[in-house]
Amino acid sequence: MDITGYSRDELLGKTPALIQSGMTPYHVYNDMWATLLAGNVWKGEILNRRKNGELYWEAQTITPVKGVEGEILNFVAVKEDITHRHQQENELRLMAAAFETGQATVITDANMVIERVNQAFTDITGYPSQEVIGKTPRLFKSGRHDKAFYQRMWETLRDTGHWQGEIWNLNKWGDIYPLWQSITAVNDADGEVRHFVSVFHDIAERKRIEHELENQATRDHLTGAYNRRAFDTSLSQCVSDALHAHQPFVLLMFDIDHFKKVNDNYGHDVGDEILQQLAVCIKGCLRDSDILARWGGEEFAILLRSTQQSGGETFAERICQRVRRRVFSGQRITISIGVGEYRLGETQDMLTSRVDQALYAAKHQGRDTVMACAQAEADNVEEDVR
Structure with missing residues (x-):
């Protein structure tokens, strides 16, 4: 009944x-x-x-x-x-089906000792189950994240019982790869953590596509240097850093002397090759923090972070010599450079205008030379000799 x-x-x-x-x-x-x-x-x-x-x-x-x-x-x-x-049987079947999906799954005990992994885990990491069971996920640390990253992860897990985010791991073959990972704490009837369940998937292809799209949006298609729009963004950030963190920086603007004659005499294909080779030549002199951009035509710009006027002038002289000694698609070329350190309170346009005038003055002085903003302002050059 x-x-x-x-x-x-x-x-x-x-x-x-x-x-x-x-x-x-x-x-x-x-x-x-x-x-x-x-x-x-x-x-x-x-x-x-x-x-x-x-x-x-x-x-x-x-x-x-x-x-x-x-x-x-x-x-x-x-x-x-x-x-x-x-x-219960239905739930177990569902869990078993979920465990063997394309998502890599790791089940650990409360001490993060691995108890079980699925086939997708092996496919992504290269580790068969017998090589990881009894070990901890420290086996997969890539070294890309600092101690603070893992502290934040564990604080979130402890406070909410769940964490998810992007993390870079190391696979069995020593490759570092990005993945999107979700970790959930599983509690018993008394509220004590008994297991952690981690589900993740490889996002390397997504990251590659994102990088490719970013390059298309920020890079000049011919030279691979930053385009004008991306350079303006970087310049804005440098101005902000100078104002709020007192980080000095220098702007260089340069172009190829008599480049119109090169195009007229040898054709635009040769001209394009020279622009490409020049960009590679200049990149070889830059630090990771420096920015090279194609400003337009044969004109380029460089941002030197954490650099003062004297350092910018020394660098400009060095690349002037470097270009002078090279051969580009069978041709000898020279460049003229304007150099200026950012002055507190001026706008981006004010800075670029000053440095452009310095470049203008370098052309007036006979080309294949470096002109500092202060010197150009003293000369007060007005004639267009480009």
């Missing part, structure tokens, strides 16, 4: 059809009756419906009771509500 919800009086005189759900396959009943009518015991599972309409699973054992001559007189059914067991 507790299982079905019906009282004894409601069930007496009725057939089991009263509790049938209509959802048990016909072949189950066909097998049941064929077995019982043959005088044998039948065991099986049937989906029934309680009085309140709720579905439930029963495990049944039905035994025929026979008379003296072997005729069947009654049936005795022993039933057990197995709904909860069915739910």
